[in-house]
Amino acid sequence: MTRKGLTVLAAGAVALTLSTGAMAKEWYPFPVQVWDPPFNMDSPRKDVEYTPQDKASKKWDICVSFPHMKDAYWMAVDYGVVAESQRQGVKMTLVEAGGYTNLNKQISQIEDCVAAGAQGVVIGAISFDGLNNLVSELKAKNIPVIDVINGISSPDISAKSLVSFGEMGYKAGEYLAKMHPKGSGVVKVAWFPGPPGAGWVEAGNKGFLDAVKDSDIQVVDTKYGDTGKEVQLKLVEDTLEANPDIKYIVGTSPTAEAAMGLLRDRGLEDKIKVLAYYFTPGVYEGIKAGRILAAPTDSAVIQGRVAIDQVVRILEGKDYLKHVGPKLYVIDSSNVKSFDKDSSLAPDDFKPTFSVE
Known part of the structure; x- marks a missing residue:
């Protein structure tokens, strides 16, 4: 299925268009592991092929929070959340706190996002324990929280899209x-x-x-x-x-x-x-x-995509996997030319992107 490049807003309110080539290739089904019971990294895991839903039923407003955008790892997760938000037809606003010392900034950015109308939140957490009060407050407002990449200790999160x-x-x-x-x-x-x-x-x-x-x-x-x-x-x-x-x-x-x-x-x-x-x-x-x-x-692009799919499923009252992460493998000289590069890295022409309208 091909899609036209979608215009999104990036830093400095500069309009960008994702290349159609990068968006045309479907990413699923993708080999993942599911922890059961969820939210315990020591739980038994089972192998599953992850398939997202085709489209959201409405243009949900999703807030995504990252610790920073200073390296290409978070650029890959950014690409994942942007591409999946576009594919499913939801609104996405991304905020980044500028570094791992800025926990209070991350919390205030998320609070501002929710005050502006966000219906679901995806968090790449600066601190394992430091966002727990915020997560509890969001749960009390019936706003689902997806823990992506880094890990949050709160039992009040709705789902995890991350690996060990x-x-x-x-x-x-x-x-x-x-x-x-x-x-x-x-x-x-x-x-x-x-x-x-x-x-x-x-x-x-x-x-x-x-x-x-x-x-x-x-x-x-x-x-x-x-x-x-x-x-x-x-x-x-x-x-x-x-x-x-x-x-x-x-x-x-x-x-x-x-x-x-x-x-x-x-x-x-x-x-x-x-x-x-x-x-x-x-x-x-x-x-x-x-x-x-x-x-x-850890197929960082896929973790971003799955997090968006999880929050949309929750908002729509559909079944979802609570604790899922891509299957891990090592890249070295023996497989560096043959592995699925698009699941781990953003396309070469992708720029930091902070909103999908």
Whole structure:
């Protein structure tokens, strides 16, 4: 089915049109996992093929809140919510708080969105616990809340569209651990989990450490920080000064992207290898170029699409999956040219987009 490019408003009220090529290809059915009982990441999972509904019954008003739009990971989620809102014919307004230190701003942005008429809210949370009062208030107003990507601890959310970042961290660690099993010789690793206090970071940290604990991987430095590239670059620089004998840098995608350039500039590419524990265009290019070893993908575009479908289904009183996330797999040199790129990355010509009318 083909659709004409739809005009949307982006930053600075500049009108953009999504390319028809990017919008023409249907994304479903898509292999996902469903947690049952929901809202517990330790619950058993079953494999399901996810298929969204064709169209919304009316132009619902949906508010989407992200921690920031500073990296290409959130650009992929942005593309997912924009494309699915257009496909289903709903209104979507996206707000972003500017970074993981701005919890109060995220809360006030969502409150403003609801005051302006939003009927459902999708939240990529800055804090695992910090939005719980807001979520309870929204539930009291019969406004469904979808927890996308990052994780919210509130029992009052309506649905989750996310993966286990513990498993993401585990998959990155497992990849390393298989290369350096117990007894093969100790190798030193610097680990950069992301912003302190974010639910996905705590989960990713635990998963990575669990995966490497019975191997010859020795984590000699762990540095937390915002996922802005400049912040991560400074952390990597500090770590290289303190630990010149490390063999691997592992962390967020901005960490991997920053490290890739720094190691090249310092002539250390052959000495220190890089892994990411989630997937962005920079990581994709790095793997293709042989400068990043590997990264698991959580199909971020699909998580955005599913979140929109969930909130529309709830608003229309239809059946929906309460806790769903794409099936995880690792991208490395063996499959980087063959995997489903459109499920993980926004199209090259996609620009940050903040509303669908």
